[in-house]
Amino acid sequence: MVFSKPPSFPKLVLFLCRLLRKHYRDQKGLQRSLSNAHSVAPEHKLQNQTSLSQRVKSSKNTTMIFNVEGTLLKSSSLFPYFMLVAFEAGSLIRAFVLLALYPLLCFLNHEQSLKVMVMVSFFGLKKKSFRVGSSVLPKYFLEDVGAEVFEVLKRAKVNYAVTDMPQIMVESFLSDYLEIDFVTGRDLKTVCGYYVGLMQENKNTTSLEDKYEDANIFQNVIGLKNIDVSVQHPLFSHCKEAVMVSEVEKLKWTILAKERYPKPLIFHDGRLAFRPSPLAMLAMFIWFPFGSILSIIRICIALSLPYNISTPLLAYSGMKLELSRPNSHLVSGNTESKTKGSLYVCNHRTLLDPLFLSFGLVKPLAAVTYSLSRMSEFLSPIRTVPLTRNREKDREMMDKLLNQGDLVVCPEGTTCREPYLLRLSPLFTELSDDIVPVGINTNVSMFHGTTASGLKCLDPIFFLMNPTPSYTVQILDKICGVSSCNDNQSSRFDVANRVQCELGEALGFECTMLTRKDKYMILAGNEGVVSTEKKQ
Numbered sequence: 001m002v003f004s005k006p007p008s009f010p011k012l013v014l015f016l017c018r019l020l021r022k023h024y025r026d027q028k029g030l031q032r033s034l035s036n037a038h039s040v041a042p043e044h045k046l047q048n049q050t051s052l053s054q055r056v057k058s059s060k061n062t063t064m065i066f067n068v069e070g071t072l073l074k075s076s077s078l079f080p081y082f083m084l085v086a087f088e089a090g091s092l093i094r095a096f097v098l099l100a101l102y103p104l105l106c107f108l109n110h111e112q113s114l115k116v117m118v119m120v121s122f123f124g125l126k127k128k129s130f131r132v133g134s135s136v137l138p139k140y141f142l143e144d145v146g147a148e149v150f151e152v153l154k155r156a157k158v159n160y161a162v163t164d165m166p167q168i169m170v171e172s173f174l175s176d177y178l179e180i181d182f183v184t185g186r187d188l189k190t191v192c193g194y195y196v197g198l199m200q201e202n203k204n205t206t207s208l209e210d211k212y213e214d215a216n217i218f219q220n221v222i223g224l225k226n227i228d229v230s231v232q233h234p235l236f237s238h239c240k241e242a243v244m245v246s247e248v249e250k251l252k253w254t255i256l257a258k259e260r261y262p263k264p265l266i267f268h269d270g271r272l273a274f275r276p277s278p279l280a281m282l283a284m285f286i287w288f289p290f291g292s293i294l295s296i297i298r299i300c301i302a303l304s305l306p307y308n309i310s311t312p313l314l315a316y317s318g319m320k321l322e323l324s325r326p327n328s329h330l331v332s333g334n335t336e337s338k339t340k341g342s343l344y345v346c347n348h349r350t351l352l353d354p355l356f357l358s359f360g361l362v363k364p365l366a367a368v369t370y371s372l373s374r375m376s377e378f379l380s381p382i383r384t385v386p387l388t389r390n391r392e393k394d395r396e397m398m399d400k401l402l403n404q405g406d407l408v409v410c411p412e413g414t415t416c417r418e419p420y421l422l423r424l425s426p427l428f429t430e431l432s433d434d435i436v437p438v439g440i441n442t443n444v445s446m447f448h449g450t451t452a453s454g455l456k457c458l459d460p461i462f463f464l465m466n467p468t469p470s471y472t473v474q475i476l477d478k479i480c481g482v483s484s485c486n487d488n489q490s491s492r493f494d495v496a497n498r499v500q501c502e503l504g505e506a507l508g509f510e511c512t513m514l515t516r517k518d519k520y521m522i523l524a525g526n527e528g529v530v531s532t533e534k535k536q
Contacts, residue, residue, distance in 0.1 A: 056152045056222060056243050063221045064156040065235050066149070068163040068170060070226025071245050074146045074253050079105070081137060081169060082117040083276040088269075089125055089132045095276075096285060102278045110229070114164060115199065118188070122166070123197030127190050131453060134172035135523040136270040141173040142261060143275070146253035149224070149245075150178075150260070156222075160184070162233050166199065179262045184235065266420045266514065269452045269523045271462055273444045284446060291446070291465035294318075298464045302355070302381050307362045314359075318468045323360035325475035341406035343432040344475075347421055347503050348410035349442045350449040351376055351459050356471040357408055357438060358382050366401045367408040368394075370516070375457035391427065398431055408438075411496065413516035415450040419509045422516070424500050426492035433481040437499050439474040439506040452523040474506050 056064075066072060079102065087095040098120045105113040153159050160182045161174050167185030174180040187200040223239030227246045236242070258265070274280050298317055301310050315321070344365070346353050354367035364382055372386040385401065387394050401407045411424040428435070442449070442463075449463025463469055479499055504511045520526055 052148045052243070052245065052249070053151055056224070061220055062156045063158040063160065064153055064224060065160045065162060065221060065239060066153070066224035067226060067229070067233075068161050068174070069165070070229040071149055071224045072146065072153075072161070073141070073144045074250055074255065075144050076229075076247060076250070077277075078114070078117065078165065079278060080140065080276045081165070082121045083281060084136055084140060084270065084272065085121040085132050085169065087272060087276065088136050089130060090121065092288075094120065095281065099278065099281050099285065110164070118166065118199055119197035121197075122188060122195040125195045127193050127195060130168065130195075131523070131525060132270075133168045133170070134176070135268060135453065137169055138173040138177050139265055139268040139270075140275060141170070142177060142258075142265060143255060145178070145256040146250065147256045147260070148253045150256050152224070153178075153180075158182075160235065162235055177261060177263050177265065184233075264420075266416065266418055266512065267452075267519050267522050268417065269454075271447050271451060271454065273446055273448050273466075287446065287467070288465075291467070292461075295461050295464040299379055299460075303379070307359060311359055311362070319464075320468060320470035321356055321360055322470070322472045323475070324473070326477050340402045340432055340434065341404070342434045342436050343402060343428060344406065344408045344436050344438050345424075345428055345499055346408060346410050346438040346440050347507070347509070348412045348415045349417070349440050350415060350463055351456075352449065352463060352471075353410060353440050354384070354408040355380065355382060356440070357473055360473050363406070365406050365408050366404070368398055368401070369410060370413055373455075373457040376460060379460060395427060395431065398428075402432055414519050416519070417448065417450065419507070420514075421500055421504050421507075421509050421511045422519070423513050424496040426496040429481050429492040429495040429499075431481070435479045435481055435495075435499065437476040437479060437502050437506075439472075439476065439503050441472040441507055443470045443472075452520055476502055476506055 069076070069078060083095060083098055086098045098117065101116060101120065105116060108116065159180045161170070161180050161184065163170055163183070163185045165185055166188050167183060168188065170185055171183050174183045189196050189198045189200060221238045221240050223236045223242040225236070225242060225244055227244040272284075274284075276284075294317065298314060298319065301313050301317075304310075305313065311321075344354075344357060346357065351369065351372075354365060354369075358365045358381075366383040366385065367380075368385050368387050370387050370389070372384060377384050377386070385397065388397075398407060398409065409428050411426075411428050412422040413425060414422065416422055444463065444466045445468065446466050447462040449459050449469075451459060479495065479502065481495065500511050503509070
């Protein structure tokens with residue numbers, strides 16, 4: 001018997017690509033024909049020639065009802081948002097299953113593909129501990145908002161968002177960051193406090209009059225829909241006027257700039273540092289085993305070799321370190337006789353901040369930090385001591401470490417990924433008169449090296465799994481402590497604020513009065529003490 005030769009893997013991939021391309025063209029042709037059918041009337045032709053802001057006559061007496069997927073978001077694909085739920089709230093295996101089902105999703109209609117993604121992403125998740133909708137998704141939603149439609153919504157008195165997605169995914173993004181008045185989404189079914197991956201069939205049909213007491217706002221209700229997406233929601237029956245938006249028009253929109261966010265995005269969580277499109281996730285899964293091995297190699301090099309050998313080897317592995325320091329720091333480094341070591345005060349980006357400063361200065365440093373796991377303490381090539389949160393004990397311990405040599409402290413108390421500085425704890429101002437501010441910034445392309453709700457012990461490993469992680473370290477001019485200030489009225493708070501301002505000016509970051517407690521209340525729903533110890 002003669003058996004035919006099975007097709008090779010490249011040929012199989014090529015066949016699937018051609019099949020998906022054919023399906024994509026067929027779908028586009030269908031959408032184009034539907035668009036042409038809708039645009040036969042002269043008024044639709046006129047709408048396509050004018051901007052959205054000119055077509056929508058919204059004012060302070062206008063109520064806007066809009067579809068989130070079809071009009072607010074520039075991208076028409078919901079896959080990245082469900083992938084974030086699968087990866088961040090679920091697991092690596094759950095995310096791989098969703099990615100493997102992506103070719104099937106291309107052949108399903110909108111409602112069917114939505115049900116499949118909800119089932120894979122939410123099945124078995126605990127409702128009480130689900131916080132991805134408020135800690136991870138807002139960042140990615142905000143980066144997909146069209147500036148043109150945002151301007152229209154900002155002029156209206158009341159905005160009502162309608163979505164086919166689960167409400168728990170979009171409510172925080174719309175209400176907290178875009179200040180949308182009302183959000184109507186799909187509810188998820190639960191059993192014994194766990195999601196079963198099914199959506200409620202009955203949508204919310206509450207009338208606008210039940211939502212808002214002022215009846216005058218219902219005199220001018222405008223609906224904003226997508227001409228290529230069929231939205232059958234009872235709330236659109238209130239509209240006196242309907243404005244249609246096409247996918248072609250959305251492609252011309254610009255992304256809403258961060259400076260125009262109604263509320264700044266200061267804190268966000270999650271491991272992924274990129275938008276998880278299907279191709280990007282495929283690249284991540286291909287890189288993951290190589291990145292794990294590379295992370296182990298980098299850790300072994302840092303632990304076992306001296307600075308003059310490990311530094312060039314780590315640079316050869318793809319890591320980047322840029323160090324800048326003033327001339328005064330170079331001159332006074334060894335000429336000044338001191339009874340205590342220098343106190344390096346850094347802003348906090350990852351747990352590796354003191355380590356990269358030590359590599360940059362080519363000398364061992366001691367470091368103190370909050371929420372230090374045993375694995376991180378074991379893997380650290382420099383001496384690292386956890387703080388107890390008891391002011392007197394921490395002061396005594398840091399003073400002892402300063403008598404033994406140089407010390408690194410991160411008075412923010414927690415990490416912040418965005419260009420903002422948290423309020424500095426003023427304890428360091430009383431420890432030394434030799435305070436050296438150090439501005440630190442990082443750049444990653446695949447994984448974040450920090451988390452508020454995940455395993456702290458994996459933070460350094462995920463950071464080192466990036467292909468080319470980079471660190472920028474700026475050593476600034478020294479600042480006097482409280483005891484050596486010429487102005488006797490300067491308090492420890494004044495010195496701490498001065499250090500914060502110096503760091504913010506050097507890095508281009510904005511100074512805030514937010515603290516560690518504020519971050520963990522937003523991202524994890526706790527004060528960052530109990531849950532962290534449990535995870536360790």
